[in-house]
Amino acid sequence: MDVIFGNLDLWGSAIKNTLLVFLFGGLIALVLGIIVGAMRVSPVPIARGVGTLYVNIIRNTPLTLVFFFFVLGYPALGMPKMSPLVLGVLAIGIYTATYVAEVLRAGINTVPVGQAEAARALGLPFGQVMGLVVLPQAFRSVVPPMMSVFIALLKNTTVAAGFSVAELGALRATVNDAAGRPGSPMEVLLWVAAVFVVLVLLLSLLQNRIEKKWRIVR
Amino acid sequence: MTSVLYDVPGPKAIARNRILAVVTVVVVAAVVAFILYRFALSGQFSAQKWGIFTYSTIWQQIFAALGKTLAAFGLAAVMSVVLGFVLAIGRLSDHRWVRIPVTTISELFRAVPVLVMMMLLYYGLPSIGVRMEPYWAVVIALVAYNGSVLAEALRAGIESLPRGQREAGYAIGLRKTGVMMFILLPQAVRAMLPVIVSQLVVTMKDTALGFIITYPELLYLAKQLSSNVQFGRPLLQSAFVIGGIYIVMCLILSGIAKWLESRMNKKPKENGGTHTTTIPVQPGDPRLQEGTVTEVIAVQNE
Numbered sequence: 001m002d003v004i005f006g007n008l009d010l011w012g013s014a015i016k017n018t019l020l021v022f023l024f025g026g027l028i029a030l031v032l033g034i035i036v037g038a039m040r041v042s043p044v045p046i047a048r049g050v051g052t053l054y055v056n057i058i059r060n061t062p063l064t065l066v067f068f069f070f071v072l073g074y075p076a077l078g079m080p081k082m083s084p085l086v087l088g089v090l091a092i093g094i095y096t097a098t099y100v101a102e103v104l105r106a107g108i109n110t111v112p113v114g115q116a117e118a119a120r121a122l123g124l125p126f127g128q129v130m131g132l133v134v135l136p137q138a139f140r141s142v143v144p145p146m147m148s149v150f151i152a153l154l155k156n157t158t159v160a161a162g163f164s165v166a167e168l169g170a171l172r173a174t175v176n177d178a179a180g181r182p183g184s185p186m187e188v189l190l191w192v193a194a195v196f197v198v199l200v201l202l203l204s205l206l207q208n209r210i211e212k213k214w215r216i217v218r
Numbered sequence: 219m220t221s222v223l224y225d226v227p228g229p230k231a232i233a234r235n236r237i238l239a240v241v242t243v244v245v246v247a248a249v250v251a252f253i254l255y256r257f258a259l260s261g262q263f264s265a266q267k268w269g270i271f272t273y274s275t276i277w278q279q280i281f282a283a284l285g286k287t288l289a290a291f292g293l294a295a296v297m298s299v300v301l302g303f304v305l306a307i308g309r310l311s312d313h314r315w316v317r318i319p320v321t322t323i324s325e326l327f328r329a330v331p332v333l334v335m336m337m338l339l340y341y342g343l344p345s346i347g348v349r350m351e352p353y354w355a356v357v358i359a360l361v362a363y364n365g366s367v368l369a370e371a372l373r374a375g376i377e378s379l380p381r382g383q384r385e386a387g388y389a390i391g392l393r394k395t396g397v398m399m400f401i402l403l404p405q406a407v408r409a410m411l412p413v414i415v416s417q418l419v420v421t422m423k424d425t426a427l428g429f430i431i432t433y434p435e436l437l438y439l440a441k442q443l444s445s446n447v448q449f450g451r452p453l454l455q456s457a458f459v460i461g462g463i464y465i466v467m468c469l470i471l472s473g474i475a476k477w478l479e480s481r482m483n484k485k486p487k488e489n490g491g492t493h494t495t496t497i498p499v500q501p502g503d504p505r506l507q508e509g510t511v512t513e514v515i516a517v518q519n520e
Binding site: 039041042043045046050056057059060061063069072076077079108113115155156157161169185186189193196197200201 | 222242342
């Protein structure tokens with residue numbers, strides 16, 4: 001237990017940084033993902049092409065390499081300095097956005113075309129077709145896979161540890177390099193793993209509850 | 219052409235779409251131009267920085283590192299498919315003493331980040347006197363994680379089969395093993411093949427995590443090349459070249475997954491649908507292994 005109580009300050013900052021990367025990375029992923037997802041289902045061929053290109057390139061690049069570009073590559077451009085934390089958030093946000101976009105696109109595709117056609121036949125304007133008929137149905141089928149994307153995002157935050165962000169994944173190095181900190185690498189890492197198991201379980205529980213509550217009856 | 223989102227465009231919508239197209243082009247061009255401008259300004263296009271890739275020794279190093287990446291990927295891919303089968307069958311077992319531990323283990327492996335698993339193996343185990351090469355840490359962590367994910371996919375595939383399949387299997391006198399081996403697994407594997415291949419893309423991408431635990435794969439080499447002062451520290455250049463290699467490899471795998479999916483979607487409904495047409499048997503078709511009923515019974519009686 002020394003490994004917890006002897007390093008409380010470090011645990012606090014590590015968990016804080018992990019959650020920061022998770023929340024802000026998730027925010028960027030959501031905003032950018034909605035934009036890219038909208039581009040991929042838009043009636044404009046050029047926008048569809050750009051969206052597809054972005055998704056295909058980023059999805060087939062390892063996240064580690066995206067971090068490499070941002071955290072190590074950005075300073076080479078001679079732009080205003082940014083902390084690794086900010087660059088890491090950008091990297092993980094831009095990477096996860098592609099998954100968000102794909103989930104949205106798949107969700108919209110689950111709505112049968114007949115639904116929209118029926119709504120148009122009733123004479124509903126575009127706004128009401130979207131707001132009252134299509135999007136509510138798409139939203140329900142989007143939520144569970146979206147939660148999976150966010151669970152993956154939470155686990156991916158550890159990659160930031162390899163790029164000088166002092167979060168949970170980096171805790172082992174921090175504890176070991178500081179003089180007189182209690183705890184062996186094994187202990188630290190097992191506790192880190194335990195923290196992730198708990199967090200992932202919480203998110204999975206939430207996912208299951210939402211899924212049960214919002215099952216679409218067709 | 220009707221979509222859920224928009225109707226066939228009229229004159230107004232066509233005009234609006236044109237405006238949107240122009241806006242998209244302008245915004246994308248502006249972003250790309252800005253990035254290129256910054257690159258040019260900070261001298262990223264200088265011949266000195268790209269010169270490093272004109273030497274054959276550098277390419278030999280790149281191929282060696284590619285070999286390391288593929289060695290980790292290849293072994294991890296094969297082993298995780300094997301583990302996926304084992305765990306999937308374990309999770310569906312009738313015996314509680316098999317089912318509960320297997321379920322717990324595969325859920326745990328899915329909840330722990332792959333990188334933390336690698337660190338546990340590489341940095342953690344020496345605390346209890348076990349040392350291992352980074353290669354094994356990378357492979358074992360990848361196998362544990364991807365095997366659990368594949369197990370979940372296979373289990374979903376087996377459970378999505380119509381109940382009648384299992385019952386028919388028992389009805390013709392097969393035992394549990396026979397039903398699983400000859401009836402359920404071949405169909406589940408076939409239905410889940412695209413999922414399995416797309417999981418291999420994830421495995422390929424995750425080999426790059428080995429960089430963080432000093433496994434000398436492609437990304438590690440990129441970092442090494444970028445510290446080369448003689449060529450003006452070509453960091454972005456190395457990242458682009460190595461990134462290109464990753465993207466090509468993953469695109470090939472993604473392409474295979476897409477092709478498999480399109481091949482499956484062309485067929486009449488797999489599950490529950492009666493086969494109105496027989497699909498010609500191709501090499502690797504599960505039916506080649508299934509055998510006729512008499513063969514199956516013969517196998518049972520051996």
